Amino acid sequence: MAEDTAKRTPVRRARGLARIEAILDAAASELADVGYDRTTTNSIAARAGISPGSLYQYFSGKEAIADALAERYAATVAAKQAGAFGVTDVTTPELSELVRVVVDPIIQFNVDNPGLLALFARTDLPERLANPIEPVEETFAARLREIVTQRNPGIDPGELARVIETLILMFRGLMKGISALDTAGRERRAAETRAAIVGYLAHRGIR
Amino acid sequence: MAEDTAKRTPVRRARGLARIEAILDAAASELADVGYDRTTTNSIAARAGISPGSLYQYFSGKEAIADALAERYAATVAAKQAGAFGVTDVTTPELSELVRVVVDPIIQFNVDNPGLLALFARTDLPERLANPIEPVEETFAARLREIVTQRNPGIDPGELARVIETLILMFRGLMKGISALDTAGRERRAAETRAAIVGYLAHRGIR
Amino acid sequence: MAEDTAKRTPVRRARGLARIEAILDAAASELADVGYDRTTTNSIAARAGISPGSLYQYFSGKEAIADALAERYAATVAAKQAGAFGVTDVTTPELSELVRVVVDPIIQFNVDNPGLLALFARTDLPERLANPIEPVEETFAARLREIVTQRNPGIDPGELARVIETLILMFRGLMKGISALDTAGRERRAAETRAAIVGYLAHRGIR
Amino acid sequence: MAEDTAKRTPVRRARGLARIEAILDAAASELADVGYDRTTTNSIAARAGISPGSLYQYFSGKEAIADALAERYAATVAAKQAGAFGVTDVTTPELSELVRVVVDPIIQFNVDNPGLLALFARTDLPERLANPIEPVEETFAARLREIVTQRNPGIDPGELARVIETLILMFRGLMKGISALDTAGRERRAAETRAAIVGYLAHRGIR
C-alpha cells in the first residue's frame, strides 16, 4: 500500500497519509452510524470531503477500506495494549484489579471508536472467509490468554480457549452502544463489564 | 393491516394467515443467512413461494415484515416463558439451578431462530427510533426483573435496571453464531453462558 | 433461459419474447452505431423503450445480450443457409455461379444486420475465450468447407483450412460499412466481393 | 500544438519530441493490446513513463493522440513505400511478382505495428467524420492507383476507385491478428493475402 511512498515528496506523502486517515475516519463514522452495508463509498468520500473518484486513488474499493480500518484498529489496540500491559505485574494483583487494568483501555478504545463494532457485525462475508477485523480481537485475546495461563499454569487448553471466546463474546455484547452514553453512563457500563468478567472468571474458578 | 380480517370468509382468512406465516418464516431464514440489509423483499417472496407483488398485499414493505417478525418472536417467547416459568418456584432454588431453568429455554429459542439475532443487529435505524425487536427482550427482561426482585427484595431500582441491561447485553453477545454450532458446541456455549450469568450475579451480590 | 416459459400465460410469454427481440434489436442498432464498448446497457434499454432495470429481467448483463444476439444471428444464418443451399446442386455449376448463390445471401444478411460486424470486432475478450459470435461464421465456414471438399475431392486438409480462413477474413473486410451504402453501392460492393472470392479461389486452383 | 517549438532551446525541443514518440509508442502498444475504447489515457501515460498530466502537455486529449499516431503511421508508410517502390520497375513485371514487391512491405508493416489495425477498427466516430487513420491507407492507395493506371492505361476512373477500395478492404481483413501468429503462420497468411490480391485483380481483368 505504501511501498514506494518514500519516492514522493514529503509534503505529498503527508497529504496522502492525511487523506487516508481522513477516509478511514469518515468510514469509521459512517460505519458507526449506519453499519457496513449502508455505508456507501460515496458517503465516505463526502464525509472525507473528497470526490468518489479520489477515494479510489487510495483504496481499491469498499472492502479495502474496511480492511485498512481493521488494520488501523489492530495497530492502535496493539500500541495501547503494549503501553497498558508492559508495565504491569500480571501474577500478583487481585483478579478485580487486574481486570480493571487490562479491560479499561479496551473499553475506552470502544468508546473512542464506535465504528469498530460495526466491523464485527458484518453480514456480507462468506463463512469461510475470516472477518478482517478479527486480528483486533486476537490482539486482545492473545494477551488474555497469556495472563490467564500465567496465573493458572495447569489450565486445560480446551478450557482456556472456551474461556477466552466467552470473554470476547460477552465483551462485544457489553460494548454495544457504549459510545452513545454520557460519561456517567459509560462509567456505569464499564463497571458492569468489569463485574461480568470478574464474576465469570471467579465462578469458573480462574484466578 | 389486518383490521377488517373478520369480514373475509374464514377460508380466505386462513389462507391469508398461512401466507403471512410463510412470509415471516422466509424472512427469518433470509435474515439468519445474510442479515437485514442483504435480505431482499424479492428473496423473501421467492422463499415464501409467492410473487413480490403478493408480498405487498400482506405487508407494506420490508420494514413492516421485520416489525411483524419481531412481534411474532415476542409472542412466541412470551408463550414459552409462561410455560417454563409458570410452574417454577422462583425463590427457593439455588441461583445456578434457577438460571438453568430460566435461561435454557431462551438459549434454545435462539438456536431455533437464528433470524432473531439479525434483528437486534440492525444498523439502519435512526437512534431515536426504538428497534422493533426490543419487545422480545422486554418479555425476557420483565421476567428477570420479577425474579430478581422477589429474591432480592430490597434491591435499588436503578441497580436492578443496570443488572437487567447487563444480562441482556451479555446474553446477546453469547448467542452470536450459536445456531452454526453442532450439538456439543451448543451445549458448551450454553454452559459458558450460564456460568457468565451466574458468575456476574454472584459477584454483584445478587442471589 | 426459457426453460419454464411454458408455465407462463401465452400472452405473457409473447410479450416477454417480444421484449427480448426488442432488446436484441436495440442492441444490434447500438452495436452498429457505436461498437461494443460504447454500447451501454442504458442506451440499449432506452432504445428498446424499457428501463435499465427491465433489461436485467431478460438478460443477466451486457455480455449475455451479446451472446444472445450472436445466437440469434447464428440461427438466422443457419435458416437462410438451409433455404439457399438445400435446393442447390453444388458440384455442377460454374464457380462464379456457385459463389453468387452461396455468397449473396450472406452479403444480404450483413446488409440487413449491421450489428453483426461489431460483434466480430470486440476487443474486450481475453484471447483464450472464444468470441461468442464465432458460431455465426462457423455455419458459413462449414458449408463452404463442404462445398469445396465436394468439388475438390483430393484437397489437402491444411490447405482447405487456410482457404476457408482466408475467405472468411476477406469477406469480413469487404462487408465493412456495406449497410451505409445505397442500393447501387451495395450491388457494386457485392459484385466486387464475388469477384474477390472467385478470383482468389481460381488463382488458388480451387474450382 | 507544436507551432512555437522553434522558440524553445534545442535540448528542450529534443526532449519534447522524445516524449511525443514515447507517448505514441505507448499508445500503439495499448491499442494493439486492448483496442481503442479500452485504451485509457492513464495507461498510455504509465506505459510512456510519464504522468497523466504530462501527457496533456503534449496532446490535447485521447483523440489527439490517435490522430498523431495515425499521422506517424502515414509518414512511416510513405517513407517505406518510397523506398520499396522507388527502385522498382512497375510496368514490366508479372502481376504476381509486382504484388509481392508492393504488398509484402505493407504486410510487414502491419506485423510490426499491431496498433495500426486498432485505429481502423474505431467505432466511436460519427459517420460524417473521417477516421483520421485513413491517410495511412491513402498513401498506399495512391501508389496502387498509380501502378494500376500505368499498367492499365485505359481503365475507367470509377472502376479504378472500386478496385482500390476493394483491395484495401480485403487487405484490412486479412491483416487481422497477423501479429499474433508465429513466423510460419505469418508467411502462410502473407501468401494467401498475395493470392487473394492477385486472384482478384486477374479475375477483374487487371494486369
Add this chain to the structure above:
DNA sequence: CATGAATGAGGGTTCATTCAT
C-alpha cells in the same frame, strides 16, 4: 387477490481531464 414485469433511484467503480503544487 395473485402475478411478475416494470420502474428508476442509487450502489460501487472507472477514466478523460484539470489543477495545485
Add this chain to the structure above:
DNA sequence: GATGAATGAACCCTCATTCAT
C-alpha cells in the same frame, strides 16, 4: 514543465416498490 491527486459524469447493475394483466 512535470507531477499525480482530484474531479465528476457515466458505466453496469441491484432492489424496494408499483401496476397492468
